[in-house]
Amino acid sequence: MKIIVILGLVAVVVALFTALVFLYRDRGVGHRVVTALAIRVGLSISVVAFLLFSYWMGWISPNGLR
Secondary structure, X not given: OHHHHHHHHHHHHHHHHHHHHHHHHHOOOOOHHHHHHHHXXXXXXXXXXXXXXXXXXXXXXXXXXX
């Protein structure tokens, strides 16, 4: 379970840095930055949805302060 979440977060960071590289190389021409940022948003939403689904299924439980 932890591995899946960590891999999802690493994918989000990789997509963010990919967008940064495209922003630097393209100099405002093209749509690769927008595509990379859209992929990042999609990955972030999927990680949050997976965490909510895992909580709903009982696979994970919150460990907070009481």
